[in-house]
Amino acid sequence: MSPLLSWTVIVLIAVTSAGILLARDWRWLIIFLSLQYVGVFLLTLQHWTLGAATVKVIAGWMSAVILGMTRSNMSEKDEGASALPQGRLFRLIAAGFVGLIAATGAPFVDSMMADAGATVSAGGMLLIGMGLLHLGVTDQPMRASIGLMTVLSGFEVIHAAVESSVLLAALLAIVNLGLALAGSYLMIASNTQETETP
């Protein structure tokens, strides 16, 4: 992959992960999550074969669909309403700090992970950082699931550089789908009470 394309993928990941953090409409969340998995696929492709890397994007999209379909059957409300802190500016600044940390930490991770590649390390670190930030500002099941999936995506990108086991790919895909299912289950459980409350 050419350096230009590699860095384009980093930009894509930065935009999508920041979008997930800032979006209040669940539709945008799902769209950003799906696009994020395209970035994950392209970064994984640097170390894995096309077939193996495709598993990541398909599992990711399926997870996004599970979350989206569950959410679409629920009442409309502002997803970001109870997430703290509220301000988009705050989140944007926090995302900027995470980006800065990812940029400075990437060379260290690169050397630690057998020269995984600057873009792979930077992309992985960015996803992990943004996912953790997201987990830190929400306790909603859907957002928590997406935050965890973002952290795992970052880890998968970095780990793909050193491990290419088929079983690992399969198990990680199952974990991703499981996270989406667990998130959906919790969303449905949360919604039950809301619909029952007069």
Next chain:
Amino acid sequence: MNSPTIWIIAPAVIAVLLILVRNQRALSLIGGTAAVLLAASAQFIPTEEALKVGALSFRIESSLSVLGRELLIKPEEGPLLALIFGGTALWFFGAEASKSALRFAPLGLLITALMVASIAVEPFLFAALFIEMAVLLAVPLLAGADQPPGRGVVRFLIYQTLAMPFILISGWLLAGVEVSPGNLALAGQAAAVLGLGFAFLLAIFPLYNWIPMLLEETHPFVVGFLLWIIPTITLIFGAGFIDRYSWLRTSPELTTALQFSGLLMLVTGGLWAAFQNHLGRIMAFGSIADTGFCLLALSLDLRLGIPILFLLLPARALALAVWSLSLTILREQSKTMRFGETRGLLRRFPFASAGLVLASLSTSGLPLLAGFPARLALWDALARVSLDAALWMGIGIVGLFTASFRSLAVLSMADEYTGWEVGENWLQGIMLGLGMIGLFVLGLFPQAVQFFLTDLPAMFEHLGR
């Protein structure tokens, strides 16, 4: 035929079939019986040996290949499987009494199968993925579809999931340390990443805030099961790390870290428990302190520490089973489980109240109860290493005792003229009665479980020898 098929795939298939059953009693009995049979077969049926049943001769292989990797249950791991399935059987038989069998039996058996898979998978680092899958399956157990999930469930999911990446990355780093043992920087990085992974999995201070939250929000019986099976398997998984990597085994820093984190868990768990006004939160901090005991055992000379660890595990299983069942019964009476609402329940629910107090005292290490022999051995061994550490352990134990006696005081604080009655049904009474007898048997005759505990260290190549 092979071991993974018998002890992983078969329970998973039974678990899936159990989803079709809608009768609490049948679920409890089938799940419990299946677990007992699996435990007995693991203990008594030898693997990798020719077996003859009448004219039929067969051999149980120890491995099964899956997608280029192996599930391997070594013959030496039979007693461990017996311990895991035996402990699971305790919960399944109690599931009907706790009225949670509908979801608990199938999902619990599936979680147990995944936990066994985590011990069996090669390379062993993939265990983190199986543990994560078990955690994901625990979510529907913890949050009923008819009630809103609390923050504890979400935190449980987040904290346990974050452990997996750390452990997988650490495995790769540890392989690097093996290749170049002189690279101290790499060893430090590997140890730090590994430590973080286990800190999340074992809910080491301060990452344990989801445990009290869960016990406030959800069914105590289910939480008790998870508080038993996840730390137990994680501790064995962790001991496997120490067994495999000689630099880790001989590292004085690891000993210090284990001792420090064990004491931190024990002291904070004990002291926090002493100041709680909620029976569920007391159990939560009791289980946290119990994990501290296990970590302290691992911090000792492992020839001594591993047998103590294995002695702690059955007592932990039984105490948590009795504790969580008692709490479940009391919770039906007092939804909040706060002291104000549970006053005097001893006279209306004598079995559940006695079970709760005895399980709590066993965790504290009261003589004659199941927890005592292992704690005595641990305290003695720790005092030989460090008197300061033994003193801190004593402080933690004092905290646990305080919590136990406060619970006893509150439960027995009834009006003077309140009469005695038995609020539990016969099944609950029998299950709790048997559990309490078990607590005394393990305390008075700790050698009763020695017949399989003595063989447990054989599953490790270096530890406990």
